[in-house]
Structures are given as C-alpha cells and as structure tokens.
Amino acid sequence: LPAPLQHLNGSDLRSALKIYDETPALPDRETLFLKNTRLGDEIEKPGNDNAWVAVFLVVFAAVIGPVNLFAFAPKAKRHRLFWTTPALSLLGGVVLVATIFLQDGIGGAGKRSTLVVLLPGQNQAAVFQEQVARTGFLMKRTFTLDDGAIFAPLAVEASGPFRGSMDAAMARRADGQGGGDWFQSRSRPAQLLRQLTPTRGRVERVGTGGGGAPIVESSLATVLKNFVLNDADGKAWSAEKIQPGERVTLKAISLLGGVTATSLGGSRGLTLAFEAATAARATGTRTAWVGSSDVAPVDTLASLRWESGSVAYVGVAETRM
DSSP: OOHHHHTOOHHHHHHHHTTTSOOSSSOOGGGOBOTTSHHHHHHTSOOOOOHHHHHHHHHHHHIIIIIIIIIISOGGGGGGHHHHHHHHHHHHHHHHHHHHHHHHOBSEEEEEEEEEEEOTTSSEEEEEEEEEEEEOBOSOOOEEOOTTSEEEEOBSSTTSOBTTOOOTTTEEEETTEEEETTSOTTOOOEEEEEEEEEOOOOEEEEEEOGGGOEEEEEOSSSOEEEEEEEOTTSOEEEEEEEOTTOEEEOEEESSOOSOOHHHHOSOHHHHHHHHHHTSOGGGOEEEEEEOOOSSSSOOOOTTEEEOOOOEEEEEEOEEOO
C-alpha cells in the first residue's frame, strides 16, 4: 500500500478507497424510480381493457367441454371428439391471436428521455437513456446491445416491483445482442441504458464578438436548438439554433433557459447525471436540445415505434481561438 494508507485500519481503508461508494455508472436504487415523471405518467396510463380474456376463456371452456360433448359428439357419435376437440382448439387459438392483433397490433410504441454528456478533451460521449414502452404482439425479441452498455429495468415507484424485473436466465445478453424477456408481448417494460460512445463532434468557442458575446462553432452532425452557454463570468448566452459547421454569435439572456433537470422527464438518477454534468458552471457549461443523431438516442428493439423526442446535449465549452 502507499505510505499514506498503511496506517489505516480496515474500516478507514474501505472508506478511503471508496470501495462501497455509489458509482457514476449506476446510481443508488432509490434514484431509479419513475413516479411523478413524464415517463412514469406514460407507463401508468390505462391500457386496453383485458376483461374480454376472462369472457373468452369461459366461453371457450363451455364450447370445448359441454357443447362439444353433447352437441358435436353426442353419445352415439363419441368418436367425433378425436377431430372436434383439436378443431375447436385451433379455432379458439386463431380467434385469440386475431383479437390480440386487432387490439394491440404488432410491435408497440414507446418514449425515451436521453441525455448526452460530451466529455471535454476526449472523443467520447456518455449517453444516459431511460425508456418506457407498450408492446403488442412481438414477432422478434432480440436486439443489438453493446457489451459495454449498462442495461437494466426501471420501477415506477419504490414500493412496487421493477418493471421488467425477471430471472437472469430469461433476460439474455451476449455477443452484442440482447434477448429473452427484456421485451415481452403485451407488456409495459421500463429500462435505463448507459454507455460510452465514440464521437469527434463538439462545440467550441472560436472568438468573441461585441460586448463580450461568445462566438461558437459546432462540429456535431445535428442541429442544436435552444443552445445556452454559461461563461466563466456567470453570464448566460443563447442561440435559437446552431447548424453544423456554422459560426454563431450568441445573445445575452437574463433568465437561464434550454435544458433543465425537470424537462428531461426521467428518474432522479437521470436528474443527478444532468446536475453532475452542469455543476461546474465556472468553466462554461452549455446545453442544447437536438433531434436524433449518430450518438443518440440508442436504439433497442427495432419493432417498437419510438416517439420522436428531443435529446439533451450538455458539455463544457472548449476554446479554439
């Protein structure tokens, strides 16, 4: 051990090395709930009424039992049971599948909240994504999942089970693929996804205009909307949008706008990630909303129709004069 640590006892040593502290990658369980959030409200919306399933089962039991026995295969023709029973079973299965198709459709739909933190001095971005979905009938349940990504179920509230909580043997991930019961037919899964993604895109401060207004240029492959920059003096500057490769002189604003922790709409864990990324305002943090880009959102199950939402980009303004 290094000399400064040699005199510590076991308890102090664990504390000094932060062995049992939370990690930035996966926060404490108590922060991973969607209660009273935009995503939580979406997953708690009432879905299709499933009372018809109970009615169908009662009717099916009556048809394949007493009706089949006394109407289709009476006492004198009991041999008919050998073909009426499988025929009725097949018909019942067809009716059940057809009803599910008509009610829920194939695939499903979902919403995502995504935060991208561009890491200063590195060609990497940290992606924090939370998502909820309503699935119908799923023809395929495998999807691309980077081996280095964290992918885990989320819960609506602390007192309830995690959405999508499952036996480890049923939720599989290997060789860049996720499968098993991460997504199930006619369910409402909620998940978080976190990963590091390579990117050379960045926003740089390339000069200063009149009144000290920063001039910035973006090399990101997407349009930045509601761009806000906090400079080293504590002043806030903004631009309605910044096109890739375009130099824009920012305008001073009195009220901080753009991305906020509340507007992300995710769990407390997502809020903590945003607050950590924007805490060092003295160095000049910036935020913006964008659409889909080469970095985010991260796609999972391809058959789901994800609502087109904004992605929040945050980072530290680097200087290139």
